[in-house]
Amino acid sequence: MDTIVRIDVGAQGGPKVRKEPVGSYAGYGGRALTSMMVAREVPPLCHPLGPENKLVIAPGLLSGTAAGQSGRLSVGCKSPLTGGIKEANAGGQAAQVMARLGYAAIVLEGAAPEGSCFLIYVNKDGIGVENAPQYKGLENYDLIEEIKKRYGEKVACISIGPAGEQRLAAASIACTDMEMHPTRHAGRGGVGAVMGAKGVKIIVMDDAGMPMRQPKDAEKFKAANKAWVEGLKKHPVTGSGLPAYGTNVLTNIINESGGFPTYNFKQGQFDGASKISGESYAAMMVKRGGQPTHGCHRGCVIQCSGIYNDADGKFLSKQPEYETVWAHGANCGIDDMDAIAMLDRLDDDIGLDTIEMGATVAVAMEAGVLKFGDAKGAIELIKEIGKGTPLGRIIGSGAAVTAKAFGLERAPVVKGQAMPAYDPRAIMGIGVTYATSPMGADHTAGYAIATNILKVGGYVDPLKPEGQIELSRNLQIATAAIDATGMCLFIAFAVLDQPETFQAMLDLLNAFYGLSMTNDDVVALGKAVLKAERDFNAAAGFTKEADRLPEYFKREAIAPHNVTFGIKDEDLDKVFNW
């Protein structure tokens, strides 16, 4: 994994592929690599859809090795949704395959000629780019069917649907899973629009003939991996809660806490929560012959994913994630499992971020475009995006644009990006992360829910401001470092509670690369990544006023706890004072 590939999509005479050694990017992977490269190479003031922006796709430092859980992919660019730096993270097979093929990153650069629809094919012999107009306009599932006919079922694909081709700000990038379903998305921030602007429809990767990446110290690595896997299996969250119920095990507990945003963040509890909970989905999957426990990529130990069948027992979608169930469910007043799974399928197919879409449909509901609870209407609205109608284009541009188009104040966004599934008034630690993360409102950037609600890594009362700044700061630093490794973030549950499992992760890195990194080095890496990201945003025009929640979160109390967001602005400005 010592090569970076750059593809200039606008080169004279057609796209030009250039390989170079990782050079000064050595030691970076995943988000560390994408953010460092965007920060160094993309002019902060450029237009996200213009030729100066770059789309950087990078596996993590441990991807493609035997290390369990190491197959997450990072996608970075300047975001069309936030106007700041972006890293969106996805599971699926892509990271493992790209890493085995030896690439630390694939970088799409330049200005695509009008009407381009490129297919990039990568295998052990090299990289080819062709114009493939036959795939233009295809939705992700149909596209992958065509790819299967041509390349078989053992490849890994990275693709965009019609939303990305329309360069809409909520467009995602899809990665195929082990069953060749395009279900694992780099969702946030409109990364799909940047891929669309580069004229690239799909990257197909085949690692046949490429061995697993080999560690410098094989014995140490093997021992570390054993301790690592044991640690993940032993912790009750990663060892049993997540495999049995998936991420949606959270619906009931977040609802119980009063921080489950309902009806476009009007109240903190939803009457229909138990109907759409992880417990209900798991029972339905068993009944219909789906699969409640499933990994999104080879080598996933936790296996939080699942397969959801329709009433006839036919594959409908992956088991919808908690964020999706909340966004398209409670936040829109919808309590119908099949409708939510259908919305998940449509988002994956058209290539859309499910969080942004649920938030946007709820804004449209508040605007009176359709009624809260109207599942059929929500499905039709998402389909509009696939058709490219004017209304579809507004919805596909996200919650902030839609609120503006309909003259509404209540857009639950930070830096233009919709908040995920936790109300920042009733769970203040996550509010600090939403406000201050360089990514815009993003729960994964510093998952304070662990400590505010789940009592993992200690406990900080979610309803009080005390302790939230430090909590979010420490989590944001740790997360920026974990995102460099290619490890799925859910390892954090085990790592926060079990020092020996954290050590096993360090040992994996050290044994693989022949290093002797300590905890301090991990913290330093996390800080360096955050600093580069914040510097980019500052140069792109972000001031401290961008690190705020919308005013109404300070004005309108949320039931049942009747709280407003209680963290002072000057305290938010201290998050990155370390």
Place this chain on the structure above:
Amino acid sequence: MQIAVKLFATLRDGRFESAPIELPIGALVSDAIEAAGVPPKDAAVVFVNGRHAEPGRPLSPGDAVAIFPPVGGG
């Protein structure tokens, strides 16, 4: 006094989803956990009326107690 107990995820296996439970006046959260038949170490997160509660917290008539095993996601 009567309180309402709700169990979630794996705690439902072989038990119940929600049930009214009779407890003596002055009973604590830990008594509710025991009355529900949940081993104390499995009750990782407990809410009383939507607020986190420790095992030693006294209960009042009509309280809603929600008991969760260790869970996570995101």
